[in-house]
Amino acid sequence: MLYRFLSDFVVIFHFAFVLFVIFGGLLLLWKRKIVWIHLPCTFWGAFVEFSGSICPLTPLEIWFRIRGGTTAYRGGFIEHYILPVLYPSGLTRKVQIVLGSIVIIINVFVYWKVFFSKKR
Numbered sequence: 001m002l003y004r005f006l007s008d009f010v011v012i013f014h015f016a017f018v019l020f021v022i023f024g025g026l027l028l029l030w031k032r033k034i035v036w037i038h039l040p041c042t043f044w045g046a047f048v049e050f051s052g053s054i055c056p057l058t059p060l061e062i063w064f065r066i067r068g069g070t071t072a073y074r075g076g077f078i079e080h081y082i083l084p085v086l087y088p089s090g091l092t093r094k095v096q097i098v099l100g101s102i103v104i105i106i107n108v109f110v111y112w113k114v115f116f117s118k119k120r
Helices: 001-029 032-051 056-068 075-088 093-115
Strands: none
Touching: 001 032, 001 056, 001 075, 001 093, 032 093
C-alpha cells in the first residue's frame, strides 16, 4: 500500500513538473524570482526530450510499483488519465524533439515578454 501511494505520488509530481516546465514561465508575471527555479527545470525538461533520455522519476516510479507488487498501470484516476499524458504510446524520437522544441519556444516567448517587452 505504501509503495503504491509513493508510485502515485511520483506520477503526480512528475505531471506537475512537466506542467511547470511548459507553463511555469507564466509565474514570472507574478514573481520574477521564480526564474531561478524555472530556468533550470526548463533546461532539464528540454535536455530530456532532446537527448532521448529518461527522467529519473520514471525509474523511481517503476521501482515503487514493482515493490508494491504491481507491474501494469490499471484502474484508478492516475493510471487512466495522467499516465497516458506522461507516457504516450506513440512517443517516438521525432515527437520528443517536437516536444522539446515546443517547451523552448513557449518559454522563450514568455521570458521575452516578461524581461524585454516595453509594456511591463
